[in-house]
Amino acid sequence: MLWIITITALATSLVLVFLQNFKTPEKAVERKVAHRHAVSDPQFRREMSVLMGPSIVQGNRVTALQNGQEIFPAMLLAIRSAQTSITFETHIYWSGEMGEAFSQAFSERARAGVPVSVIIDWVGSNKMEPSLLDSMQAAGVRVQRYRPLHWYHIGRMNNRTHRKLLVVDGCIGFTGGVGIADQWTGDGGDPDHWRDTHYRIEGPVVAQLQAAFNDNWIKTTGQVLNGPSYFPALQGHGDMDAHVFVASPSGGSESMHLMYLLAIAASEVTIDLAASYFVPDRLLIRALIAARGRNVRVRILLPGPHIDAFTVKIASKADWGELLHAGAEIHVYQPTMLHTKLLIIDAEFVSVGSTNFDMRSIRLNDEASLNIYSTAFATQTTAVFEDDLLRAEPYSLAYWQRRSWREKVSERILLPIRSQL
Numbered sequence: 001m002l003w004i005i006t007i008t009a010l011a012t013s014l015v016l017v018f019l020q021n022f023k024t025p026e027k028a029v030e031r032k033v034a035h036r037h038a039v040s041d042p043q044f045r046r047e048m049s050v051l052m053g054p055s056i057v058q059g060n061r062v063t064a065l066q067n068g069q070e071i072f073p074a075m076l077l078a079i080r081s082a083q084t085s086i087t088f089e090t091h092i093y094w095s096g097e098m099g100e101a102f103s104q105a106f107s108e109r110a111r112a113g114v115p116v117s118v119i120i121d122w123v124g125s126n127k128m129e130p131s132l133l134d135s136m137q138a139a140g141v142r143v144q145r146y147r148p149l150h151w152y153h154i155g156r157m158n159n160r161t162h163r164k165l166l167v168v169d170g171c172i173g174f175t176g177g178v179g180i181a182d183q184w185t186g187d188g189g190d191p192d193h194w195r196d197t198h199y200r201i202e203g204p205v206v207a208q209l210q211a212a213f214n215d216n217w218i219k220t221t222g223q224v225l226n227g228p229s230y231f232p233a234l235q236g237h238g239d240m241d242a243h244v245f246v247a248s249p250s251g252g253s254e255s256m257h258l259m260y261l262l263a264i265a266a267s268e269v270t271i272d273l274a275a276s277y278f279v280p281d282r283l284l285i286r287a288l289i290a291a292r293g294r295n296v297r298v299r300i301l302l303p304g305p306h307i308d309a310f311t312v313k314i315a316s317k318a319d320w321g322e323l324l325h326a327g328a329e330i331h332v333y334q335p336t337m338l339h340t341k342l343l344i345i346d347a348e349f350v351s352v353g354s355t356n357f358d359m360r361s362i363r364l365n366d367e368a369s370l371n372i373y374s375t376a377f378a379t380q381t382t383a384v385f386e387d388d389l390l391r392a393e394p395y396s397l398a399y400w401q402r403r404s405w406r407e408k409v410s411e412r413i414l415l416p417i418r419s420q421l
Contacts, residue, residue: 032286033261035294038268039349045241045373052245052259052371054211059236060203062372064381068185071178071198072098078168078200079105084229086116087213089165091124091354092179095132102180103132107139116141117225119216121161122148124179144220146366159249162365164198164354165213170232173201173209175244175353175370177276177339188336191306195388196339199352199370202237208244212368215246241373247355248366256355256362256369260343261287267296267345272385274301274342277309278316279358285319292326301340301388304332312358317400317407324397331392344385347378 037043049055065071079086079102086109093099110116118136120128122145136143146161166174176198178184186193201209214225247255264271264287271291278300280288288298300323307313320330343351353369355361372378 032283032290033258033265035265035290037266039263039266039346041266044262044266044349048259048262048371049243051262052243052255054208054243054245056241056243056371056373057204057208058241059238060201060205060240060242060372061238062240062242062370062374062377063200064384065176065198065200066384067188067196068098068178068193069187071176071196072101072185074200075166075174075198076101076105078166078172078174079109082109082114082116082168084114084169084232085167085225086114086169087165087167087210087217087225087230088117089119089161089163089213089216090179091121091160091162091164092181093120093125093132094127094179094181095129096182098180098182098185099128099132103136106141107136110136110140115229117213117217118143119146119161119213119220120144121146123160124162127181144217146216146220160365161216162354162356162361163212163216163246163368165209165368167206167210167213167230170210170228170230171202171206171234173206175199175201175209175368177341177354183337184339191336194337194339195333195335197342197352197384201242201370203240203242204234204236205242205244205370207231207234209368209370212244212246215248216366239374240377242370244353244368244370246366246368247362249364254363256367257281257283259351259369259371260284260357260362263343263345263349263351264288264291266349267291268294269296269346270344271296271298272301272342272344272382273299273357274338274340274385274388275357276303276307276337276339276341277312277356277358277361278302278319279312279360280319281359281362284357285322288323288328289326292328298323298328299385299389300328300330301338301385301392302330302332303338304334304393306333306335306337308337314407317403320395321397321400324395324400330395331389332395333388333392335391338388340388342381342385344378344382347382348375349373350378350381
């Protein structure tokens with residue numbers, strides 16, 4: 001009898017620990033955010049500064065880099081030029097040409113005496129050969145795997161770092177959508193090479209990018225990276241206002257959700273959204289529909305025939321009909337996997353980074369976003385968005401209504417686990 005009780009208790013404990021992985025934040029936004037002012041209103045910036053955390057800072061320059069042919073050379077050049085420090089965090093790091101190139105660049109700088117600190121998500125690096133890690137560590141690179149499989153992480157195995165951060169000498173930063181894998185090489189023109197955008201950043205906001213890295217470095221090692229090697233005095237490099245903020249289940253998990261809701265609620269003219277994984281909750285759907293009620297043009301660019309997460313594609317379509325009926329435009333990208341994460345409001349506000357427009361990114365992953373308040377930058381970004389639209393096909397309400405019964409049944413089956421996709 002005792003052994004039955006013991007086994008039952010152990011089984012119950014394991015189930016309870018496992019269920020911790022599906023726990024969402026205790027405090028969550030539950031009601032629609034009302035439209036009170038426009039993105040151009042100073043009140044919008046005041047609220048974004050206060051509610052998102054770091055204040056908006058002036059004097060930044062953000063350069064958009066399109067696809068691997070622009071992104072990887074710029075990142076590797078910055079790494080190879082490092083003199084005082086390198087910090088790097090990513091979700092995907094796989095073996096291959098790019099994995100080897102980054103490993104060699106980090107190792108060379110570490111052997112030259114530059115402190116190199118790297119965080120790689122344990123799940124996201126499952127296709128990384130151990131030899132790459134070994135060679136970096138042998139060269140002196142301080143590599144941390146984020147939440148590896150240990151008994152004390154079982155309750156948080158579902159909480160991954162999805163942040164994409166690179167900071168060199170505390171003064172040049174990068175963030176965006178790319179991981180370190182050969183899928184991101186090239187020009188995004190065929191199914192084997194994904195479409196994505198990354199951003200090179202200079203100016204005072206880089207310190208906030210460094211702080212975002214420090215957030216997980218402290219969680220992983222208990223150490224604080226500080227001093228002028230990591231946080232030098234930063235001069236202005238441009239005329240863009242910007243700030244970086246983070247979200248994670250352990251703190252500030254509703255930041256991303258609230259940011260999207262506030263930005264969409266402030267829209268008065270246009271919402272342009274590119275999302276590699278589009279599985280929003282009811283509040284975000286209602287916010288987009290409410291924007292249509294204000295006669296805001298809503299354009300949503302999503303992956304088409306090429307997507308690496310088929311379950312996401314199925315679950316996503318369940319919401320398309322409601323949006324299409326409200327007059328939102330949905331376009332599906334054709335040439336390859338669309339991995340871009342982008343929100344543009346009224347050609348004045350742009351949000352980029354690692355965050356997908358789904359509940360996993362918003363409530364389960366560690367994420368970092370860069371918000372840019374610049375009409376010129378928003379105009380340039382809109383031009384790139386519209387160029388991508390030329391490579392997409394419009395998806396109509398009639399087409400959605402004709403989807404097969406298998407698709408409809410699959411959507412229902414996936415409904416209970418939408419937040420995990």
